[in-house]
Amino acid sequence: SPTIRTPPLWTLNNFDLGSGLGKGQFGRVYLAREKTSGFIVALKVLNISELIKNNAEKQLLREVEIQNNLRHPNILRLYGHFYDKKYVFLILEYAAKGELFRHLRKCTRFTEKRASKYFAQMAGALGYIHKKHVIHRDIKPENLLLDLDDQLKIADFGWSVHAPSQRRKTLCGTKDYLPPEMVENQPHDEKIDLWSLGVLCYELLTGNAPFEESANGRDTTYKRIAKADFTIPDHVSVDARDLISSLLQRDPNKRLPIKNVLNHPWILKHQKNSNVLRVTNRYYCL
């Protein structure tokens, strides 16, 4: 009979807890070491009463089910999970350079070469999950992490669903990345991730989101999103401008399909000389 590998039943006693890595909507993330192997992981600790209060337990179960089946170099691995009376624990791959967001804020904006590298890794991961009919629905810099080799890792699949979906996403956190069809609560499919990819590209190159929640409040942001009303600063190259505009299309069917994103001139021109052995991943701000 085949030896069925039964996964170990993890408990908190299997881990030495390290420093906190940040606080999310339902819990904190800690650095942790598995005692017998010495393997370093990130442990996300979610408060069960918080999850229930926010009616988020189903969403978490979907997240675990989805992320359990994803294997991609730019998707943060979920190795396992366990729970006790009060908490659910997610055993995750550790991304040593933390949130992409912090590096972006430190540099104000990335060079086109650096931005296109992260963007291409993001597009590769999206192409992979779309083939599995999974849509992410929550792409934003704070959910994107960097590992020691400066590889991008998508962290939070909290909002991912199987396409197509009508589920109303309770508007928590930034609205900047919402596409028109979600602002107008229309049915949506994986093309919403293409819009968010356009917003991400804009933000990596300029340091701001194209429909930034301006001082005069949320509804102007929605109006500007609904009209796809944005301007691209002059310092952005023609190729990057073309790519952003082909993703920030009101009509989801007009957005550049993910396979064309990956062979867009802006991606290819920066990739060709990156095949040379990359000696260091150290980056300096502009």
Ligand SMILES: COCCOc1ccc2cc1OCC(=O)N(C)CCCNCc1c[nH]c3ncnc(c13)N2
């Ligand atoms: C339902 O939950 C699904 C899984 O969501 C996450 C898994 C792992 C995460 C973050 C996740 O969600 C977002 C979140 O909690 N924050 C924005 C606060 C903490 C930021 N992490 C910082 C961090 C630094 N090095 C890391 N290596 C691995 N994972 C990390 C981090 N964070």
